[in-house]
Structures are given as C-alpha cells and as structure tokens.
C-alpha cells in the first residue's frame with residue numbers, strides 16, 4: 540500500500556506530467572532562512588520540499604529546520620533526503636528510503652538503512668523506496684557516498700543501475716548530477732534511463748534555468764529537483780516558471 544505522500548506525488552505526476560521539488564540543505568540555512576524559503580515555496584508551485592545535504596548537520600538544527608518548514612508551508616509535504624542516519628527527523632512527513640546503488644561501500648547501499656529503519660518506524664515517517672545513482676561529476680555526494688559516478692556519456696550504464704533498482708523494488712530512481720554540477724544530467728542519459736526503466740525518474744544537480752528543467756522533463760524526468768537555485772535572486776519566480784513549464788500539458 541502506498542503512503543499518502545507517495546500517493547500525492549504519483550497522482551500529481553499523472554496529472555501534471557512532471558513536477559518540481561525544492562531541496563533545502565539544512566547545513567546552508569538558518570531557521571529564519573528556511574522559513575522564508577518555505578513561505579516562497581508555497582506560491583511557487585513546487586510540489587514538495589526535500590530536506591537534506593551531503594555533509595554533517597546537527598540533528599537539533601535539522602529538527603528545527605524541518606519543524607519550521609512544516610509550520611510555514613503546511614500544505615507542502617516534507618520529504619527527508621538523508622545522506623546518513625543523522626538525516627532523520629521526526630518532524631517530516633516522509634523519507635526517501637534510498638540506497639546509493641553505485642557506492643563501493645556497503646554502508647551506503649544497505650548499512651545505514653538497517654541502522655535507520657527502526658527509527659523511521661518509531662517516528663512514523665513514510666518511507667518511499669528510491670534508488671540513488673550518482674552520475675557525471677558526482678560532486679560532494681559522490682565523494683561522501685564513495686560512489687563510482689556513471690559518466691554522462693554512458694547512459695546505458697545508468698539505465699542498468701536504474702533497472703536493477705526497479706527490479707529490487709524501488710519505485711523511484713534518482714539520477715544525481717551532484718549539487719552545483721556545472722552541467723546537469725544530459726537529456727540523452729535521461730531518455731535512455733526512462734526508456735529502460737518503469738520507475739518514476741527524479742533528476743537533479745546543476746539545474747538553474749527553466750530551459751534546463753524543460754529539457755530534462757521533455758527527456759523523461761518525472762521529478763525535477765533544484766537546490767542551489769533558491770539562493771539566487773528571483774528564485775521564486777524562476778521556480779514558478781519551472782513548475783509551470785515542465786507540465787507536459789505545456790510542452
């Protein structure tokens with residue numbers, strides 16, 4: 540049985556074609572900044588707020604950030620995007636229960652998940668199974684997660700990872716170009732992965748413009764994630780433009 544957040548996401552993807560999510564890195568924001576991002580998110584048309592980063596943040600700060608976002612943007616689901624067991628907060632609605640499929644360290648494939656699962660149960664968080672595949676430069680996530688990033692010119696390898704994730708029961712696959720990547724995940728890689736895998740496809744890393752978001756969505760991304768974008772001027776307007784223009788009905 541699907542939980543309410545997953546049901547909301549998949550229904551919205553069915554209606555809109557593709558959707559946008561805002562990623563907040565708790566390490567980069569104060570509680571006040573998190574509140575203002577959440578406030579803006581409400582009007583921008585983003586579908587949900589993801590909370591997580593690649594490096595360590597105090598759990599107390601994470602809790603305060605998540606709580607503030609929840610209180611400010613009550614109508615938007617909050618989904619944790621953990622890089623480790625320290626990324627779990629009782630105040631969120633759901634958590635990407637993710638496995639870094641191309642890590643060389645079993646800790647990031649299933650070890651942290653084993654340690655975190657009882658806490659997720661205890662807090663009543665909705666786990667959403669997701670296969671995480673780091674591609675291209677990989678960025679900090681690639682280094683911290685000890686991944687062997689799939690090069691952008693090897694889309695068939697990314698597709699093999701995605702298909703393996705799907706066969707293992709993951710309903711979402713995330714192609715991660717790395718936060719702040721110079722070049723976002725190329726359309727060809729998205730197309731090939733989407734062609735081979737039936738899982739919902741999340742794409743993020745280095746998406747800064749409406750055009751880049753539309754390119755990814757036209758190639759087959761179901762969910763476009765932007766993180767750094769919120770730190771730029773006019774970000775609410777850009778996110779609103781992205782959320783509107785990636786709807787397949789607009790293309």
Ligand code: 1GP
Pocket residue numbers: 562680715716717718719720742743744745746764765766767768
């Ligand atoms: C990082 O894919 C996300 O995990 C978002 O990347 O910060 O570059 O938007 P950006």
